[in-house]
Amino acid sequence: MPERIQLVVNGEPRTLEVEPRTLLVHALRDGLGLTGAHVGCDTSQCGACTVLVEGRAVKSCTLLALQAEGAEVTTIEGLAPADELHPVQQAFVEHHGLQCGFCTPGMILTALDLLSRDPDPDEAAIRHALRGNLCRCTGYQPIVESVRAAAEALS
Amino acid sequence: MIPAPFRYHRATSVEDALEALREPDSKALAGGMSLLPLMKLRIGRPELVVDLGRLELAGIERADGAYAIGALTTWDALSRVEELRGEGLEAIADCARGIGDLQVRNRGTIGGGLAHADPAADMPAVAVALGLELVARSAEGERTIAASDFFLGPFTTALAAGELVTAVRVPAPPPGSGSAYAKVEHPASGFALAGAAALVTPAGARVALTGIAGGPVPVADPEAGFGGIEVYGDRFAGEEYRRHLARVVVRRALERARARAEGRGS
Numbered sequence: 500m501p502e503r504i505q506l507v508v509n510g511e512p513r514t515l516e517v518e519p520r521t522l523l524v525h526a527l528r529d530g531l532g533l534t535g536a537h538v539g540c541d542t543s544q545c546g547a548c549t550v551l552v553e554g555r556a557v558k559s560c561t562l563l564a565l566q567a568e569g570a571e572v573t574t575i576e577g578l579a580p581a582d583e584l585h586p587v588q589q590a591f592v593e594h595h596g597l598q599c600g601f602c603t604p605g606m607i608l609t610a611l612d613l614l615s616r617d618p619d620p621d622e623a624a625i626r627h628a629l630r631g632n633l634c635r636c637t638g639y640q641p642i643v644e645s646v647r648a649a650a651e652a653l654s
Numbered sequence: 655m656i657p658a659p660f661r662y663h664r665a666t667s668v669e670d671a672l673e674a675l676r677e678p679d680s681k682a683l684a685g686g687m688s689l690l691p692l693m694k695l696r697i698g699r700p701e702l703v704v705d706l707g708r709l710e711l712a713g714i715e716r717a718d719g720a721y722a723i724g725a726l727t728t729w730d731a732l733s734r735v736e737e738l739r740g741e742g743l744e745a746i747a748d749c750a751r752g753i754g755d756l757q758v759r760n761r762g763t764i765g766g767g768l769a770h771a772d773p774a775a776d777m778p779a780v781a782v783a784l785g786l787e788l789v790a791r792s793a794e795g796e797r798t799i800a801a802s803d804f805f806l807g808p809f810t811t812a813l814a815a816g817e818l819v820t821a822v823r824v825p826a827p828p829p830g831s832g833s834a835y836a837k838v839e840h841p842a843s844g845f846a847l848a849g850a851a852a853l854v855t856p857a858g859a860r861v862a863l864t865g866i867a868g869g870p871v872p873v874a875d876p877e878a879g880f881g882g883i884e885v886y887g888d889r890f891a892g893e894e895y896r897r898h899l900a901r902v903v904v905r906r907a908l909e910r911a912r913a914r915a916e917g918r919g920s
Contacts, residue, residue, distance in 0.1 A: 525656070558758070
């Protein structure tokens with residue numbers, strides 16, 4: 500039995516039809532065409548599906564779309580206008596924070612949650628915050644450096 | 655992976671949730687960090703999911719020399735809350751900070767986590783060592799269950815059908831107390847291979863272990879070892895190794911709790 504729900508996605512009110520069992524990641528990808536949230540492990544471990552709900556990083560594969568009804572959702576597509584990069588995205592480009600890019604949206608959105616509460620995190624704080632985001636190509640060192648650089652760029 | 659079909663009800667009050675949960679094959683959904691993975695694997699297939707997420711059950715209040723933590727208080731909030739930093743309650747933030755990862759701590763709740771009763775979960779050990787009490791509501795009224803009576807076995811608690819955890823009471827330890835939580839965790843899952851919570855008061859120490867048996871285990875005399883405690887082994891840590899880890903984490907938790915009680919540790 501589909502239900503109509505409203506979400507505010509990347510600043511725009513959106514209405515979509517979901518089943519009770521529809522996960523937020525599928526509502527975003529299949530319902531709204533926002534494919535920046537990736538389905539990686541699908542078991543709430545890898546963090547590739549991370550989006551912000553009310554500014555907090557969540558794994559959208561482990562949240563019902565109905566749980567987010569009425570909430571503000573931010574995906575990687577919402578961080579900057581087309582053809583522009585958010586300072587955190589720019590820092591990832593400059594510091595080789597990505598290789599294949601699969602984990603990158605989740606890394607960046609988790610980093611944004613961290614930076615919103617701790618604008619000047621040290622390396623240990625960055626590693627602790629990114630623990631739920633797995634990268635299988637660059638290794639974590641340049642990702643941590645990217646987040647550190649982003650903190651400085653945003654300060 | 656998508657859960658099997660179910661009906662969804664967003665609870666508007668605790669009474670409304672209790673009414674909905676009278677349906678035999680219903681499940682309460684708090685943060686969903688334990689329930690939704692089980693439903694995606696179709697290990698859990700409730701007919702009705704009652705979403706508690708909009709109930710105003712988050713936050714910490716102080717009353718009668720104790721704190722009451724709302725059942726929907728997230729691990730993230732617990733890891734940051736200032737009220738619980740001193741007075742022998744440090745183990746709560748220690749423990750909350752190490753649960754899962756940031757995304758999980760943003761959603762997962764103390765009420766949901768304790769009611770789920772995973773045998774390798776962290777907070778049950780803290781609950782037993784610090785003598786926390788769970789406040790359970792049902793259509794019949796409210797009762798308080800001591801943590802030491804709450805955990806009956808893996809994923810099994812003293813909660814009756816139709817009962818909902820609404821708060822966790824935290825008795826304030828006497829002045830001059832300190833507490834800590836230490837664990838050695840599985841590097842992928844983050845769950846405790848062995849975890850220990852310790853509370854040191856002027857009257858003595860209270861210690862409880864998690865991750866080594868079907869639920870949290872109080873340790874009557876940490877100096878005497880754990881000879882009488884049955885420890886399980888699995889492919890991640892055999893029985894002997896786990897017993898060794900238990901000794902290590904108990905020592906670490908006790909040392910840190912003592913230092914805090916004496917005003918030395920952070």
